[in-house]
Amino acid sequence: QQQVKQSPQSLIVQKGGISIINCAYENTAFDYFPWYQQFPGKGPALLIAIRPDVSEKKEGRFTISFNKSAKQFSLHIMDSQPGDSATYFCAASIVDGVLSSGSARQLTFGSGTQLTVLP
Amino acid sequence: DAGVIQSPRHEVTEMGQEVTLRCKPISGHDYLFWYRQTMMRGLELLIYFNNNVPIDDSGMPEDRFSAKMPNASFSTLKIQPSEPRDSAVYFCASSLLLGIQGAEAFFGQGTRLTVV
Numbered sequence: 001q002q003q004v005k006q007s008p009q010s011l012i013v014q015k016g017g018i019s020i021i022n023c024a025y026e027n028t029a030f031d032y033f034p035w036y037q038q039f040p041g042k043g044p045a046l047l048i049a050i051r052p053d054v055s056e057k058k059e060g061r062f063t064i065s066f067n068k069s070a071k072q073f074s075l076h077i078m079d080s081q082p083g084d085s086a087t088y089f090c091a092a093s094i095v096d097g098v099l100s101s102g103s104a105r106q107l108t109f110g111s112g113t114q115l116t117v118l119p
Numbered sequence: 120d121a122g123v124i125q126s127p128r129h130e131v132t133e134m135g136q137e138v139t140l141r142c143k144p145i146s147g148h149d150y151l152f153w154y155r156q157t158m159m160r161g162l163e164l165l166i167y168f169n170n171n172v173p174i175d176d177s178g179m180p181e182d183r184f185s186a187k188m189p190n191a192s193f194s195t196l197k198i199q200p201s202e203p204r205d206s207a208v209y210f211c212a213s214s215l216l217l218g219i220q221g222a223e224a225f226f227g228q229g230t231r232l233t234v235v
Contacts, residue, residue: 034223041228042228042229043123043210043212043226043227043228043229044162044210044226045225045226046223046224046225049223089161089162095216106150106152106164106167106175107152107164107224108164109161109162109164110161111161112161112162
């Protein structure tokens with residue numbers, strides 16, 4: 001129930017195109033869904049995050065779409081740029097919710113998507 | 120603040136040797152996490168602390184791995200004895216549980232461990 005499934009494993013997009021990465025979760029207790037961006041040789045860094053009380057959050061070219069009933073959320077990168085080339089991780093955790101057996105407050109990460117934006 | 124500081128950045132050691140990785144979390148953060156990253160398994164949570172107390176160590180792969188947090192500003196991850204399959208990048212992260220704002224985890228630069 002702690003697993004977060006992420007797809008695709010890798011993605012190649014032309015400059016200016018839209019990059020879409022999808023994630024699905026099982027644990028309905030999750031109430032915080034961040035996306036992390038990691039460049040080679042660096043640690044992951046928070047890109048954007050959403051709480052389940054909204055269906056969409058936009059920050060610049062980055063948008064999270066959240067579907068609570070389907071237990072899915074996705075990251076959309078509009079007008080993708082070569083500088084966006086990185087590995088993207090979705091994650092989920094329980095921030096406010098009551099912990100049940102097997103749940104915990106740490107971030108559970110997806111397997112990552114390596115995005116390459118061609119110039 | 121300088122962020123989460125990890126040392127060393129790179130460590131090469133021989134199989135069987137003891138390895139100690141160090142982490143200084145962001146001041147004031149009350150959660151500290153140790154992750155391991157490999158190509159095959161992605162980001163795996165090894166252990167996390169809340170207010171210096173280990174909360175969940177179910178991700179620690181074997182008894183060869185141990186972690187301590189003697190105070191709020193320092194944590195160590197020790198592998199004894201090390202094996203080639205321990206080769207990975209180890210990340211330390213810290214966070215402040217902000218409730219409504221979520222729980223952003225700030226990661227260090229990582230320690231790349233190579234066991235030969």
